[in-house]
Amino acid sequence: MIEFEGIGHRYGEHAVLDDVTLRLTEQRVAFVGANGSGKSTLARMINGLVHPTGGRVLVDGVDPARQGRAVRNRVGFVFTNPDSQIVMPTAGEDVAFSLRKKGLSRAERERRASGMLARYGLAGYEEHPAHQLSGGQKQLLALCSMLVLEPDVLVCDEPTTLLDLRNKRRFVELLEQLPQQIVLVTHDLDLLGNFDRVVVLDEGRVAADDLPEPALEHYRKLIS
Amino acid sequence: MTPLGLYQPGTSVLHRAAAGHKFLALLALAVLIFVVHSPVWLGVTALAVTLGYPVARVSPRRCLQLVRLLVPVLGLVFAAQWWLVGFDSAAVVCLRLLVTLGAANLFTLTTRVDDLVTAVERGLRPTRRFGVRPERLGLLVGLTLQAVAALSMIAGQTREAQRARSAERSLPAFAVPFLIRTLRHADELGEALAARGVDDD
Amino acid sequence: MSEARNTSISQSSGRALPAADLARTVVFAAFIAVLGLFPGFYLGGAAVPIVLQNTGPLLAGSILGARRGGAAVLLFLALVALGLPLLSGGRGGLAVFAGPSGGFLIGYVFSAVVVGLIVQRATPRPGLLVLLLANVAGVAVDYLVGIPYWAAFTGDLRVAAIQSLVFVPGDAAKLVLVSLVAAAVHRAVPTVPAASPRTAED
Numbered sequence: 197m198i199e200f201e202g203i204g205h206r207y208g209e210h211a212v213l214d215d216v217t218l219r220l221t222e223q224r225v226a227f228v229g230a231n232g233s234g235k236s237t238l239a240r241m242i243n244g245l246v247h248p249t250g251g252r253v254l255v256d257g258v259d260p261a262r263q264g265r266a267v268r269n270r271v272g273f274v275f276t277n278p279d280s281q282i283v284m285p286t287a288g289e290d291v292a293f294s295l296r297k298k299g300l301s302r303a304e305r306e307r308r309a310s311g312m313l314a315r316y317g318l319a320g321y322e323e324h325p326a327h328q329l330s331g332g333q334k335q336l337l338a339l340c341s342m343l344v345l346e347p348d349v350l351v352c353d354e355p356t357t358l359l360d361l362r363n364k365r366r367f368v369e370l371l372e373q374l375p376q377q378i379v380l381v382t383h384d385l386d387l388l389g390n391f392d393r394v395v396v397l398d399e400g401r402v403a404a405d406d407l408p409e410p411a412l413e414h415y416r417k418l419i420s
Numbered sequence: 421m422t423p424l425g426l427y428q429p430g431t432s433v434l435h436r437a438a439a440g441h442k443f444l445a446l447l448a449l450a451v452l453i454f455v456v457h458s459p460v461w462l463g464v465t466a467l468a469v470t471l472g473y474p475v476a477r478v479s480p481r482r483c484l485q486l487v488r489l490l491v492p493v494l495g496l497v498f499a500a501q502w503w504l505v506g507f508d509s510a511a512v513v514c515l516r517l518l519v520t521l522g523a524a525n526l527f528t529l530t531t532r533v534d535d536l537v538t539a540v541e542r543g544l545r546p547t548r549r550f551g552v553r554p555e556r557l558g559l560l561v562g563l564t565l566q567a568v569a570a571l572s573m574i575a576g577q578t579r580e581a582q583r584a585r586s587a588e589r590s591l592p593a594f595a596v597p598f599l600i601r602t603l604r605h606a607d608e609l610g611e612a613l614a615a616r617g618v619d620d621d
Numbered sequence: 622m623s624e625a626r627n628t629s630i631s632q633s634s635g636r637a638l639p640a641a642d643l644a645r646t647v648v649f650a651a652f653i654a655v656l657g658l659f660p661g662f663y664l665g666g667a668a669v670p671i672v673l674q675n676t677g678p679l680l681a682g683s684i685l686g687a688r689r690g691g692a693a694v695l696l697f698l699a700l701v702a703l704g705l706p707l708l709s710g711g712r713g714g715l716a717v718f719a720g721p722s723g724g725f726l727i728g729y730v731f732s733a734v735v736v737g738l739i740v741q742r743a744t745p746r747p748g749l750l751v752l753l754l755a756n757v758a759g760v761a762v763d764y765l766v767g768i769p770y771w772a773a774f775t776g777d778l779r780v781a782a783i784q785s786l787v788f789v790p791g792d793a794a795k796l797v798l799v800s801l802v803a804a805a806v807h808r809a810v811p812t813v814p815a816a817s818p819r820t821a822e823d
């Protein structure tokens with residue numbers, strides 16, 4: 197469970213979040229809202245990449261601002277740009293990099309990495325130079341590198357923004373099938389039909405918080 | 421996968437020798453040629469190093485590359501040294517250069533980057549006491565090589581954008597945006613690494 | 622700007638995660654390599670392309686500061702020493718450290734550190750003058766390492782110093798260029814924490 201308790205945040209003088217209180221228990225939650233409404237800031241708080249300047253976040257009772265490590269062990273994060281998430285030269289090494297501190301043998305790390313790649317349609321790409329993958333494949337690789345750590349929660353900040361329509365669909369379908377709790381930040385509203393809850397942010401506040409249909413309708417009205 | 425780099429695959433004695441041993445031999449050679457001042461003995465050493473190339477079956481193409489690299493350097497140094505100091509000194513300096521460059525190059529040609537990384541990680545293990553973590557070298561190599569790939573792409577894109585604004589010949593018009601994008605890439609990579617638990621290393 | 626100290630962007634967003642440090646070091650090591658991979662630049666109708674790689678260490682110091690700038694250069698040189706052809710012209714391996722210019726390569730590390738140390742003193746951000754001064758010092762330090770190293774081969778410091786004079790005009794032009802570029806980058810990205818000793822986690 198993810199709890200935001202009276203979250204406020206300012207970058208310098210500039211207030212970007214104001215009194216956000218949410219308890220996210222659903223399996224699939226989406227954040228939507230206009231550019232600059234504070235979605236990414238809020239999402240990054242879940243794994244302690246940003247610390248709120250007011251209020252507090254709890255992930256299963258643990259505060260990421262105090263115990264960043266502990267929380268990051270349980271919360272995976274997929275970013276928008278696949279090029280900066282791939283950290284090692286080949287797909288296999290990139291996934292294995294996530295496991296480097298698990299006390300596994302090299303062979304075991306490679307075995308798990310291969311298994312992960314195979315499960316998400318990248319079988320046989322172990323030795324493939326990561327920067328030569330297509331955009332969609334790169335984002336799948338980024339997903340593999342997070343999932344191999346078996347997190348309880350997966351936060352995705354616009355993971356489909358740079359993908360074509362088909363890959364967008366495929367990626368979100370994959371997310372929907374995961375056992376993890378998913379928090380998805382997105383502008384692709386038509387992909388949210390199967391979500392359990394949609395939170396609409398507007399200028400740093402929660403403007404709507406509902407099932408996809410009513411929430412998105414509210415959002416569409418808001419921007420028109 | 422660490423790329424081969426300048427390594428030339430082979431099965432010779434020099435290829436099979438342990439990276440650590442070869443490195444120690446190289447160091448010993450470096451010390452030796454600095455205590456030896458006799459052109460004759462330096463010449464003999466240079467000959468021995470040169471013989472290493474056929475022993476390692478270095479391809480003629482690679483040898484030619486090396487020669488092309490060495491000749492201008494040695495020629496220049498020899499001329500300057502002869503003019504400023506004298507012929508004997510010029511010969512000694514150039515022979516020394518020939519030995520160190522030839523031997524160091526032979527080492528690189530016959531030693532796999534991976535093996536060298538492993539050897540360095542093992543060799544530096546005692547420095548752990550001082551807070552160094554040599555076992556991270558392999559990871560650093562991988563991270564940097566991937567960053568080279570990412571930045572090459574960014575450099576290409578920056579150049580395209582610059583062409584579009586027909587500012588091709590202005591260096592700052594390339595360097596400033598390239599650096600800004602480099603910094604942005606670093607920030608994003610930092611977040612991605614943090615999300616993968618790097619900060620608790 | 623009454624609470625200037627608490628309002629710096631770098632403080633609220635990037636709380637100096639060690640990962641951010643590592644990323645900057647690694648990315649700048651790669652940056653120096655890419656400067657070498659990239660074909661040279663033809664400046665103002667010059668016939669010969671100028672090699673940009675040796676501006677890398679100066680830029681690393683000017684932009685990242687002493688600690689990370691120095692680390693980035695060290696990492697770059699380590700990769701070169703391991704046999705990766707990252708030095709301009711596809712050179713690499715231990716041989717490049719053994720040649721006449723080997724000392725100048727090793728000097729890059731000190732160069733970056735010295736530039737960084739000077740640039741860090743300028744708050745809130747270094748201007749062109751500070752950057753010029755820092756980069757002159759940086760190049761000088763490189764010579765201080767490179768010339769004696771070369772003299773170890775020639776056996777004569779004076780000769781080595783004279784032979785090194787060839788590099789002076791090129792280096793002078795490059796350090797001006799580096800200063801201009803670094804000043805622009807500092808202006809464009811005020812978060813570059815060349816100086817800001819990041820406030821500790823509260």
Ligand SMILES: Nc1ncnc2c1ncn2[C@@H]1O[C@H](COP(=O)(O)OP(=O)(O)OP(=O)(O)O)[C@@H](O)[C@H]1O
Binds near residue numbers: 207235634
């Ligand atoms: N590191 C930062 N420093 C200063 N201001 C920032 C920083 N990151 C975000 N902001 C500001 O905070 C506000 C909210 O940004 P945020 O990235 O959370 O928005 P968002 O909802 O994710 O927008 P988008 O849909 O464009 O991704 C914006 O006004 C932005 O300019």
Ligand SMILES: [Mg+2]
Binds near residue numbers: 235236237353
């Ligand atoms: Mg965002």
